[in-house]
Amino acid sequence: MSVSLREPQEAGAEVIRVEGIGKSFGPLRVLENISFQVRPGEIIALLGASGCGKSTLLNILSGLLPPDEGQLLIQDRPAAQFNRWQTVGYLFQEDRLLPWRTVGKNIHFGLENGNYDRHERQKRVEEVLRLVNLQDFEHSWPHQLSGGMRSRVALARSLVAEPEILLMDEPFSKLDPQTRSVMHNELLRIQRLTGMTVVMVTHDVEEAVVLADRVVILRPNPGHIHHIHRISLPHPRVPTSPEVAEQARLLRLEV
Numbered sequence: 001m002s003v004s005l006r007e008p009q010e011a012g013a014e015v016i017r018v019e020g021i022g023k024s025f026g027p028l029r030v031l032e033n034i035s036f037q038v039r040p041g042e043i044i045a046l047l048g049a050s051g052c053g054k055s056t057l058l059n060i061l062s063g064l065l066p067p068d069e070g071q072l073l074i075q076d077r078p079a080a081q082f083n084r085w086q087t088v089g090y091l092f093q094e095d096r097l098l099p100w101r102t103v104g105k106n107i108h109f110g111l112e113n114g115n116y117d118r119h120e121r122q123k124r125v126e127e128v129l130r131l132v133n134l135q136d137f138e139h140s141w142p143h144q145l146s147g148g149m150r151s152r153v154a155l156a157r158s159l160v161a162e163p164e165i166l167l168m169d170e171p172f173s174k175l176d177p178q179t180r181s182v183m184h185n186e187l188l189r190i191q192r193l194t195g196m197t198v199v200m201v202t203h204d205v206e207e208a209v210v211l212a213d214r215v216v217i218l219r220p221n222p223g224h225i226h227h228i229h230r231i232s233l234p235h236p237r238v239p240t241s242p243e244v245a246e247q248a249r250l251l252r253l254e255v
């Protein structure tokens with residue numbers, strides 16, 4: 001994909017800046033005073049107990065949900081000014097593939113908010129299918145695919161508009177452990193190739209350790225940042241290794 005040819009951004013620049021964000025739903029205070037920055041190409045995991053506001057925070061980062069307080073800057077611009085369809089890709093817990101569309105047409109869906117001609121759309125779909133190693137499945141139907149392949153199609157759909165930022169809400173949690181591990185490696189390979197920035201919600205401490213550069217640990221009532229934990233282990237990080245187990249142990253003490 002042409003994302004792989006993207007110019008590296010200025011060293012140290014931030015792609016996301018969250019400043020003092022708060023959010024309530026009616027009387028329920030969900031997030032309070034959330035501040036952190038994300039540098040280009042970082043993988044950030046949002047980790048915390050159920051209900052501490054991880055998905056709400058991800059929705060705010062996507063620009064879909066306005067915060068009540070504080071501000072979100074994407075590439076130094078207020079969230080209201082960025083074109084979220086081209087800047088941000090979103091990958092959900094369910095693959096959300098449309099069963100009446102082929103793989104190729106499902107991926108086309110990721111381009112329907114952009115201004116692309118037919119030739120450009122087709123070129124991008126073919127490129128992203130190669131990126132996720134599904135080049136032979138453009139004309140297959142979702143029901144013909146395994147869980148891991150469906151997960152790759154959903155990933156391809158979120159990447160086809162070449163977003164700078166990929167937001168993921170527990171995207172691999174429904175996969176079996178072996179397929180999940182394969183998808184972790186796929187994500188890391190694609191991240192390296194494209195240089196995209198990733199923010200992901202997870203419940204899974206090992207997943208956070210295997211993937212993330214930094215883990216933002218949230219605690220509830222209302223959701224706030226307890227600690228930001230850096231994971232400095234080199235890749236590949238083997239899930240069964242003592243180093244990963246030790247980092248997971250440290251994280252569990254904090255969550």
Ligand SMILES: Nc1ncnc2c1ncn2[C@@H]1O[C@H](COP(=O)(O)OP(=O)(O)OP(=O)(O)O)[C@@H](O)[C@H]1O
Nearest residue numbers: 025028030048049050051052053054055056057203
């Ligand atoms: N649109 C909404 N309207 C009302 N309450 C909401 C809304 N969205 C989320 N909430 C509430 O906000 C709180 C935080 O929800 P959120 O989904 O962000 O947490 P989470 O940490 O992602 O949880 P989980 O790990 O279980 O998915 C919960 O109490 C939830 O019921």
